[in-house]
Amino acid sequence: MSSSRLLDRLVEALQAMPGIGPVSATRIAYNLLDRRREDALRISDALKEAAEHVALCPDCRNYCDAEGERCSICSDFRRRDSGLLCVVESPMDVESFEQSGAFHGTYFVLHGHLSPIDGVGPEELGLDALGRRLDEGGVREMILALGQSAEGEATAQYLTAMAKRRGIPASGIATGIPMGGDIQSVDGLTLTTSLENRRRIG
Amino acid sequence: MSSSRLLDRLVEALQAMPGIGPVSATRIAYNLLDRRREDALRISDALKEAAEHVALCPDCRNYCDAEGERCSICSDFRRRDSGLLCVVESPMDVESFEQSGAFHGTYFVLHGHLSPIDGVGPEELGLDALGRRLDEGGVREMILALGQSAEGEATAQYLTAMAKRRGIPASGIATGIPMGGDIQSVDGLTLTTSLENRRRIG
Incomplete structure (x- = not known):
């Protein structure tokens, strides 16, 4: 008081x-x-x-400045390789990748991972929007950059199956991410290496 | 970005x-x-x-909810001993005393200490308002709870002289405050002791 x-x-x-x-x-x-x-x-x-005002970009579900508008990354399509789609759990993960400067593709933000016990299913993660994006045909590789938790692994398997059904190869960033660690707390060089060493999983 | x-x-x-x-x-x-x-x-x-909206209380220069209103401590005059006036450097010092529960008098907040090199003189510290308060006649002791810095000491001397001119005894809280330390970082028990062990300095 x-x-x-x-x-x-x-x-x-x-x-x-x-x-x-x-x-x-x-x-x-x-x-x-x-x-x-x-x-x-x-x-x-x-x-x-x-x-x-901050809303979710209809293309990638990352934050944008207004409902219905595209985010600044998706709007920057001329300098982006839209054939590479990196799927992350949170908007802060996108910021980590952008700060590393290692990735020039596009993103899809799940805002979480599959967790049936918490009522988080494919719908809550916007996987219908992701499915439409994959159906559009421009994506030649889906890169999974998810947390190394059990839920992250389960989500990765689900997404890999989604990509496989459409004949799109999926890869997972692999090297340097500590088990149980967050993508947000990894330095830029480690993120760069993990992108370069990605291996096909689907 | x-x-x-x-x-x-x-x-x-x-x-x-x-x-x-x-x-x-x-x-x-x-x-x-x-x-x-x-x-x-x-x-x-x-x-x-x-x-x-937060303004300075006209009586004690502590924060109050609106310009011209008294603060909640000065408004609580029935449960306060207005004969004891404790002078502190910052509003957070008041909060420290209130949390210790050791003091039931009133306060005067300087919002700083005399520092001619920074252009802080008696006017910036509201010492005209303090003078008027002492002139009103209800104060029987002025307790100085200022920082143990050179500027705090100089301010204490100035205030002691102000009280002395009006025949009001001044005391300084003494025990337990580490040299160069802040009143805000002292625990309640130490503050209680320092109030009990105050000694007359003017």
Whole structure:
């Protein structure tokens, strides 16, 4: 309890951010109120705009700026090899690949992996959209860059079968990803190597 | 660069928070956009409300909910001993004292300390308001709880002289505060002891 109800509310709200506990939230709130209110308003505006407008790209299900619009990666089709389709579990995985600079194909973002126990099936992962994309005929290879968990493996098997039915070869990035690790925490060089050493699995 | 301009803007804006670098900002942004948009809007709203409305209490210069309103501590005069006035450098110091539960007097917040080299003089610290408060006659002791820096010491001397001119005894909390340390990082028990062991300095 501080001397201001609005300040207490801010400290409480900030704790909804991952990794921000009561001490960090208090420090952030006081710091922003003390001569940095322009920054506070800028953060407020950016949060509102993103929460209200960021949608999923109809082509790749990665984040885009507005409902029905394509994302900036799918819009950049002239500099992209649309024959290579890299399937990842989360939008942050795409950012990791983009930062490594090793991949110039296109992506498909699942936003998770198959997990029947949590009610996550093919529909929740947008696999109907992925199926349509494969049916369109331009994809010559599907690269799977999924987490090395049991659910990730099961998802990879499902996707490989989808590709196989359409005669499209599937590969999985292999080298350098530690067992049980996240794609997000791997450095760019390791990601580059794992792309170069991909091996056909379907 | 992600797939969404709004997302990039959010990641950039979040880095204005103390202790939040590019990696944390990215993680927070993606986490909030992924099924936690209500939290994002709640944080946005709390930031905007606080940045636009939180003002300084006319009595103690601590944060309050609106311009011209008294803060919740000064409004609570029935449960407060207004004869004891504790002067601190920052609003977070007040919160530390309140959490320790050791003090039931009132506060005055300087929002800094005297630092001529940075252009911070008596006016910037609201010492005219403090003078008026001392002139009103209800204060029987001024307790100084300032940082143990050279500037904190200089400020303490200045405030002690202000109190002395009005015949009001000044004391400084003494025990347990490590040299060069912040009041905010001291535990409640140490703060309690330092209040009990205060000694008269003016």
